[in-house]
Amino acid sequence: MNGFLDLAAANLVSPVILSFALGLAAALGRSDLSVPEAAAKALSIYLLFAIGFKGGAAVAANGLDRTLVLALLGGLVLSFVTPFVAYALLGVLTRLSPLDRAAVAGHYGSISIVTFVAATSVLEDAGIAAEGYMVAVAAVMEAPAILSALWLVARSGQGGRMDAGLMREILLNGSIVLLVGSFVIGAATGEDGLAQISSFIVAPFTGVLCIFLLDMGLVAGRGLRQVRGVLGPGAVVFAAVMPLAGGALGLGSAALIGLSPGGAALMTTLAASASYIAVPAAMRVALPEANPSIYLTLCLGLTFPFNLTVGIPVYVAVSQRILG
């Protein structure tokens, strides 16, 4: 318990989390502070490239764990399965239409890479090691949940749009390609490669993350200003309960697979997090009738801050306790 409180406290007063809080506060106070769209996209390219590369270089350094294939498979299954849990939970807690429930469910099956990155920072600061290939697991978990969501919609009688074009868009969306690509580059160039670019992707990483989270705070705060019109209390409860449910599934899988405590914390975080970059874009194409305000506010306005502040320390502490 002490370990958890220390972790939680250290996390809450870290520059990273406070930068997010600053963005949130600025947006809620209606300051005109804003990060240009091009800069926000550039920051996200940096983060994806850096995290992918470091994961690959770690794999090159430590060799391939025999659990790698299991972890990838586990991630795949989690991403497929979690939407069903979310869909059922939404049925209990809210009065959303089946279509909106399915759309939201797809987001929670998929992952938020920034939440993953934040968890990685927390582990590093606490000196807890984790499998480098977890970033590949993250990439694998992005897309399958979308298919589950569309299946849920089809079952409920409404047809979503899904064709070969959309399928390719989903599988080859920029963040998956960049994450996997830089992972492969990191694995191929190994320690030598890392040495060449570590003063770009390692040293300033946490600082860049602060600015990115400042921006996420601004965007999340803007969404939250409209929350009252959009979400009922049940949905708000869902935004905090669902990560715990998803996290529990993630932790269970991690234990079965045999991940290290650090790796398990990351798997838990991935399962607990909800997408707000790749999945919303796919949903606008596939399910245009679903209300985007609902899933964006839930994922980015509520679950993302929840995970960042409360969730990650819990996932790390519990993983340590159970598997440590």
Added chain:
Amino acid sequence: MNGFLDLAAANLVSPVILSFALGLAAALGRSDLSVPEAAAKALSIYLLFAIGFKGGAAVAANGLDRTLVLALLGGLVLSFVTPFVAYALLGVLTRLSPLDRAAVAGHYGSISIVTFVAATSVLEDAGIAAEGYMVAVAAVMEAPAILSALWLVARSGQGGRMDAGLMREILLNGSIVLLVGSFVIGAATGEDGLAQISSFIVAPFTGVLCIFLLDMGLVAGRGLRQVRGVLGPGAVVFAAVMPLAGGALGLGSAALIGLSPGGAALMTTLAASASYIAVPAAMRVALPEANPSIYLTLCLGLTFPFNLTVGIPVYVAVSQRILG
């Protein structure tokens, strides 16, 4: 005197100043060199975040000086008072309308954060310490001058627009929020926080400043190409005399407050500098009939380069001489 010449020489051949000169020359020569707007905004976010954070971390490290409150108050008063000096001086030196004089006066009461940052660099290179909270003083000085300008306009019989909305816009404008916010984050996370992100906000700082000043040079040079049509000789004289007058007020206040020589140099610089980011935007809303070419050319085209090249070394040397 020697000290001053050394400082001035070191300042003039620093990469930072030469980058500004390069931008100026490129714009005056009508090169198509340009920095994208999104990149310029991203750079300014970086600089504000870095300077705020470092100020806060310094306060956390050194404890709160008992002069902090006095310095904040002093900044407030300076920002309120300086516009009256500027307004009177403009009345003597130029034939500008009362409206344009008031608008210009508001800019000189407020501050230029980049000038402040450049002064900080000069102090650092010269190994002169300064109070970390001076960045909070900078934040406090941004807005009050706008109110003085509006009061001057009202007195001269023309009505500016000022309502609750504009007041909130001014007080919560992006640069104030970011500066104060990152100052608080730096103060809250202290040396630990700084250690986490110093290879982002400390190590590359001077280099980033070079690129930003390159851009400022380009923008200033563009403005200067139109100076002949806009400003008479009296206004040009004002652009060099007013910073000295403002700086004298700043230095006097610093002496009264009891700041260190480094802190006094910064206070002098703040009082001597003129806003060209936050105040122009507020003036366009509040005083749309005032001619923006006048205040932009004065502040960015003339006073900014003056302070950067001649002003800062003078302010540092004189502060050292008088208070050192």
Added chain:
Amino acid sequence: MNGFLDLAAANLVSPVILSFALGLAAALGRSDLSVPEAAAKALSIYLLFAIGFKGGAAVAANGLDRTLVLALLGGLVLSFVTPFVAYALLGVLTRLSPLDRAAVAGHYGSISIVTFVAATSVLEDAGIAAEGYMVAVAAVMEAPAILSALWLVARSGQGGRMDAGLMREILLNGSIVLLVGSFVIGAATGEDGLAQISSFIVAPFTGVLCIFLLDMGLVAGRGLRQVRGVLGPGAVVFAAVMPLAGGALGLGSAALIGLSPGGAALMTTLAASASYIAVPAAMRVALPEANPSIYLTLCLGLTFPFNLTVGIPVYVAVSQRILG
């Protein structure tokens, strides 16, 4: 030979080249991965500033080699002459119109600064020294080839547009001004200046180059997707033969001038490379009837990747062998 294979292998599995390959693959696979235009421009400003500054600082450190003037003159002549070789070769290998041949020829006489930067990295990794002023030679080589191209067009009876305005645009285009300007700043501030900003322009350089090459790969891949409609097999052969021909001229000049093996490798690379930033813009103004798809696809889609992967190791190895 061994030296070459080692170099080539080290080059091919470097993060820099693999990032380019990732971009290329993503574009060819029609992923939506993209770098915002503003970010791409900001990266190119960074690279030009850094490479120029470092070159200037090197000159300040090592003193002016007596070969400097010869090298600048050599670059000038190469840039003027190479278009004629390219024009003749295109006449043999393709059925392009004289206008298109002249336009393409202008690109190959000029230079690609990113190719130059990549060659610099390879030299650094291999521990081979080179003259710092080669970056000034690069700047000198940008523009003359455009005049040769226009002369070729005029000779073939079609009139290009060339007036004082365009001439100034070409000579003062952003990349020349930034390269020369930062070279001068580096030379003026020397080791002191470099020390102030080296954690911005030296340490993260290779990492930034990776992201820039990712973007170049994306842009090149987009162009390549249209190659079949635009270029015949003769043009494709040209894209690989011309750099070797240009490179041979460059190497010969370097030997005559008496450059070090490293400097000779850079001179060879410059002569072998083809412009795809400055020259296309000038050609659109001067020769609007020439087909831009042809020269962009040749320079960026084919010759650039050729030089990056095969060319540079060859140029370095051959320069070492002949002059080492």
Added chain:
Amino acid sequence: MKMHRAKRVAVIIEAVMQRRLTDAMEAAGVTGYSVMPVLAGGGRSGPWTREGEVSRAGGMVQIVCIARPDKLDTLLSEVFPIVERHIGVITVADVEVLRAERF
């Protein structure tokens, strides 16, 4: 396809006035508006460009509103007082729209 007559009101105005203008449009009861960037321009007060600018002052945006013809007068009388004291250009054009019920 069945088309309906509508008005396209386009206001080029200083960026700092954007929110005030869209508030006025909403007050006039329009169903929507879109904001487009303006990169550069020239007029009686000389040329300008957004390149390298950090301040919001000195840039302009274009705000486009498609409205039913009968709403035009209300719209203009809400919008005009805001544009009046500021740099800006208002144009109104006839257009046809699908799905008239949306406007």
Added chain:
Amino acid sequence: MKMHRAKRVAVIIEAVMQRRLTDAMEAAGVTGYSVMPVLAGGGRSGPWTREGEVSRAGGMVQIVCIARPDKLDTLLSEVFPIVERHIGVITVADVEVLRAERF
């Protein structure tokens, strides 16, 4: 100068649908189209802005196509099914063009 009548079709639509819409326009046989950015907007589903956004969801673009009047019907019938299920506004205006042979 000799001018010719043409139609200016402007579609404001979600950015994620851009490629599908321009594909449909090409299928309708237009000679070209241009895509312009939209920074922000407001409508029945509330206000939005691109500021600080990373995701392509939630932004809009404007796609403008100048077409010969006799191509308008084909164009609209190709384009409408795509806009129908999505957030978006289609307007058609009369314009005059030089060089009619280009459209």
Added chain:
Amino acid sequence: MKMHRAKRVAVIIEAVMQRRLTDAMEAAGVTGYSVMPVLAGGGRSGPWTREGEVSRAGGMVQIVCIARPDKLDTLLSEVFPIVERHIGVITVADVEVLRAERF
């Protein structure tokens, strides 16, 4: 509100020609013009996009000029020679403006 007839001339042209075109407009005596970005497009010479581009070649901008109807001919005859040899589209539309004295 009192409206006046005017012409909206919109030229989509290669970005490298921007200054030459606005110079020509000024030479024709217009009171102002605005430059808007174009992100992407397609035409007889294939599709293009600004994404990731560093070079100014290969992008386009839209230049919009609101002018009094009687200035149209001068304007077009100044502008046409510049557009003629280049990729570009000129459209002219009827609009109404407030504050006619400004044009």
